[in-house]
Amino acid sequence: MxxxxxxxxxxxxxxxxxxxxxxxxxxxxxxxxxxxxxxxxxxxxxxxxxxxxxxxxxxxxxxxxxxxxxxxxxxxxxxxxxxxxxxxxxxxxxxxxxxxxxxxxxxxxxxxxxxxxxxxxxxxxxxxxxxxxxxxxxxxxxxxxxxxxxxxxxxxxxxxxxxxxxxxxxxxxxxxxxxxxxxxxxxxxxxxxxxxxxxxxxxxxxxxxxxxxxxxxxxxxxxxxxxxxxxxxxxxxxxxxxxxxxxxxxxxxxxxxxxxxxxxxxVMPTRNARNGLLFTNNGRLHIKRTDWIYSDEPIDKDCNCYTCKNFSRGYLRHLYKAQELLALRLNSIHNLTFYISLVKDARNAIKGGYFAEFKQEKLKKMKIGGDNV
Missing domain, CATH: 3.20.20.105 (Queuine tRNA-ribosyltransferase-like)
Structure with a gap:
């Protein structure tokens, strides 16, 4: 079938x-x-x-x-x-x-x-x-x-x-x-x-x-x-x-x-997750950066995944630097959620008749954020 x-x-x-x-x-x-x-x-x-x-x-x-x-x-x-x-x-x-x-x-x-x-x-x-x-x-x-x-x-x-x-x-x-x-x-x-x-x-x-x-x-x-x-x-x-x-x-x-x-x-979302590189609506985020030691922010405030709803950048950085296995799972959950949400939102935009505008806005936000979120 x-x-x-x-x-x-x-x-x-x-x-x-x-x-x-x-x-x-x-x-x-x-x-x-x-x-x-x-x-x-x-x-x-x-x-x-x-x-x-x-x-x-x-x-x-x-x-x-x-x-x-x-x-x-x-x-x-x-x-x-x-x-x-x-x-x-x-x-x-x-x-x-x-x-x-x-x-x-x-x-x-x-x-x-x-x-x-x-x-x-x-x-x-x-x-x-x-x-x-x-x-x-x-x-x-x-x-x-x-x-x-x-x-x-x-x-x-x-x-x-x-x-x-x-x-x-x-x-x-x-x-x-x-x-x-x-x-x-x-x-x-x-x-x-x-x-x-x-x-x-x-x-x-x-x-x-x-x-x-x-x-x-x-x-x-x-x-x-x-x-x-x-x-x-x-x-x-x-x-x-x-x-x-x-x-x-x-x-x-x-x-x-x-x-x-x-x-x-x-393999990009999961491979990058295991290497501490996370995708967000505002560009890429390197979780190992010292900037996040005291950060109580989620990876992406616009993300509804299990990781973003429950854990801070500070904790995720700690897990990654300590080489805890949980870091791999939580990072991977976020990156896969980002990818699947992205194509789902694209589908909704196609069905709603506003895909071109959706694409332009998404690409602009991700480019502005770059690798420095």
């Missing part, structure tokens, strides 16, 4: 509000998906995620394949039961991790030979393997196997890559066995517009349940990322979800929502 309904379109931008339905509930877009790499969002419990308002989380096929293994997860009844999460899960194909984390040996027509980043074991993954693993994990949305090219890459290499990604996408779709699991295709093409157009046409011709823009936020400038994302969504169907993979900052989310993107994921 998978469906997508386009509910509203902004009149001044390409921003969209929609509704995805799966057997595990509704996903209101635009949506941000917290990243649960090996079956947990770092430092956060499922209860925390429910309280924060997360409607879908992401799991990493590559990492879960290495440990505990998809057979173990399947034995427990799938990833939802294994991690005690009753809402939606999207699993990536494993392709990005294979290319970014591993000592790669060889890309072939059949798949990718590589070494595990954990113990150096020689491994192989094909489009069929990726779908088989994701099927055993039991995610609500699976991703087709693709090649994520680095930046910069020569145009000739990217051309060969999108053709390979197209052939792998066909094989991914043919390998799908559970119609209850949605399958998204991934558009590649680097920063070459004509190749993005070609890849979009190739992948869309296969009629997936949704479409992702891959291969961005891999080293190119923000302006170039926005330009390519904006260009690519012009070729993506209006009646299917649009997912920009691995993006990004709060500013990235707002800008790419205005370019017609519906779904986002990124």
């Amino acid at each position: 998978f469906s997508f309904t386009l509910e509203n379109k902004d009149t001044k931008t390409k921003a969209r509000a929609g509704l995805i339905k799966t057997s595990h509930g509704e996903i209101h877009t635009p949506i941000f998906m917290p990243v649960g790499t090996v079956g947990s969002v770092k430092a956060i419990s499922p209860h925390d995620l429910y309280e924060i308002g997360a409607e879908i989380i992401l799991g990493n096929t590559y990492h879960l394949h290495l440990r505990p293994g998809e057979e173990v997860v399947e034995k427990f009844g799938g990833l939802h039961k294994f991690i005690s999460w009753k809402r939606n899960i999207l699993t990536d194909s494993g392709g990005f991790q294979v290319f970014s984390l591993s000592e790669m040996n060889k890309i072939t027509e059949d798949g990718v030979h590589f070494r595990s980043h954990l113990d150096g074991r020689k491994l192989f993954i094909s489009p069929e393997d990726s779908i088989r693993i994701q099927t055993k994990l039991g995610s609500d949305i699976m991703m087709a196997f693709d090649e994520c090219v680095p930046y910069p890459s020569e145009e000739s290499y990217v051309k060969k890559s999108i053709d390979l990604t197209y052939r792998w996408a066909k094989r991914s779709k043919d390998a799908r066995t559970n119609p209850e699991q949605a399958l998204f295709g991934i558009i590649q093409g680097g920063v070459y517009k004509h190749l993005r157009k070609q890849s979009a046409e190739q992948i869309i011709s296969l009629d997936f349940d949704g479409y992702a823009i891959g291969g961005l936020s891999v080293g190119e400038t923000n302006d170039l990322m926005y330009e390519i994302a904006d260009y690519t969504t012009d070729f993506m169907p209006e009646d299917k979800p649009r997912y920009l993979m691995g993006v990004g900052t709060p500013e990235d989310l707002l800008n790419c929502i205005s370019h017609g993107v519906d779904m986002f994921d990124c």
Whole structure:
């Protein structure tokens, strides 16, 4: 069971509000998906995620394949039961991790030979393997196997890559066995517009349940990322979800929502939280600064999260400097709440007809605050 309904379109931008339905509930877009790499969002419990308002989380096929293994997860009844999460899960194909984390040996027509980043074991993954693993994990949305090219890459290499990604996408779709699991295709093409157009046409011709823009936020400038994302969504169907993979900052989310993107994921809110960098409506806040020793203010007076309602900057600084584990949880709760509230507010603005003004005001406040809140 998978469906997508386009509910509203902004009149001044390409921003969209929609509704995805799966057997595990509704996903209101635009949506941000917290990243649960090996079956947990770092430092956060499922209860925390429910309280924060997360409607879908992401799991990493590559990492879960290495440990505990998809057979173990399947034995427990799938990833939802294994991690005690009753809402939606999207699993990536494993392709990005294979290319970014591993000592790669060889890309072939059949798949990718590589070494595990954990113990150096020689491994192989094909489009069929990726779908088989994701099927055993039991995610609500699976991703087709693709090649994520680095930046910069020569145009000739990217051309060969999108053709390979197209052939792998066909094989991914043919390998799908559970119609209850949605399958998204991934558009590649680097920063070459004509190749993005070609890849979009190739992948869309296969009629997936949704479409992702891959291969961005891999080293190119923000302006170039926005330009390519904006260009690519012009070729993506209006009646299917649009997912920009691995993006990004709060500013990235707002800008790419205005370019017609519906779904986002990124480790940034949780990774930065663990390093003491917090996002607020007035810019970024470094909790370790001496300025906060005696501060009884919350991180963000406009935030309604558990952390901001109960704890001061002074206490949170103390926890972080003392290397208390509670600091990681409380910081992560705040940053994830900020991200999920941001896309929820953006959705309300789209439905209310004032998204352009909302975006401009938010970006202005965050820029003024900068890194000195």
